[in-house]
Amino acid sequence: MNRIVVLLALLLFLPLFGLAAPFLFPGSELLASGTLSHLWNFVLGGYIASTLVLILGVGVGVFILGVGNAWIIASYEFPGKKIFEWALILPLAVPTYVMAYLFVDLLQFSGPIQSGLRSMLGMESLWFFPDPRSLSGAIWSFSFCLFPYVYLITRTAFLERSGRLIEVSETLGYSPLQGFTKLVLPMARPAIFAGMALALMEVLADFGAVSYFGVQTFATGIFKAWLSFGDRVAAVQLALGLLSFVLLIFFIEQSSRSKLRYASSSRGKTLAKSLRGKKAFFAFAFCGATLLCGFLLPAFALVQLLFKQGLTIDIRYLDWLSNSLSVSVLTAVISVILAVFF
16 A cells, blocks of 8 residues: 555656756756746746735635624524535635636626616716736735635634533633634634635645736736747746645744644534624625625626627537536545545
């Protein structure tokens, strides 16, 4: 079994070995490239800055949406909880570039929201309305598209923790908010970071959505070096830099909690408190607004575009659907096998 695991690990690391291959030959002509220095002198600094702002904004967004919804669903009973429990996963079904297109289509000048507001207010233009095709628009779109990564893992962590933590915090004189921030949140920190890492790696690797928003990121530099300049080695160097940045994130997190110790017990099921009145309304509103922005509005926009363009059925759709289902099922089976047995 150990040999199989080693061979499998080597197979999975082949792309990384391919990135490092040019650097194994210091005298190779492949490294004699001026593209990287050109990018660094003119645009690479901006790429790095916008990438940092993007991942910082998305990190805050997925943290608030993922942890907030996970805590509400895991700890409280309120009307609609059974629906929100599974429906909050649905934004993962929307590709990031599709979310980007629908987000801009809904909020641009000619979109239904701005058009309706101008009609209601009797104004020719909404000067105060933010530009959806911007860095802030990209942060908003990525956050609502990727927060289920944090929600799924963190909700499981909250459910597995002792149901007595909040009660213990109350005996210590903590308010419910203090108990959550000082006891529950630190206990779920590894799970929260795992979900945020998945979301941020999606952001770092994305090219289509950020290009549509007009945001120049590190991934943009990689594609430009390869496709515009035709310099594969410069693209490899940039890709290694991006990979190093991802590894640095993991290193900082591991170092910051290396001396911490976590203890959990499966004894004592989490006791969900029933909410009534305003508290139930706020819980429903928070989960409902997240689902509305992350899935219902994009689905509505897709249906609107479908009827606007005309409801037609192309025979190619069946082939595309069959290919998508085949690839997704095969990928899911392989992923489960690797996760369970290796």
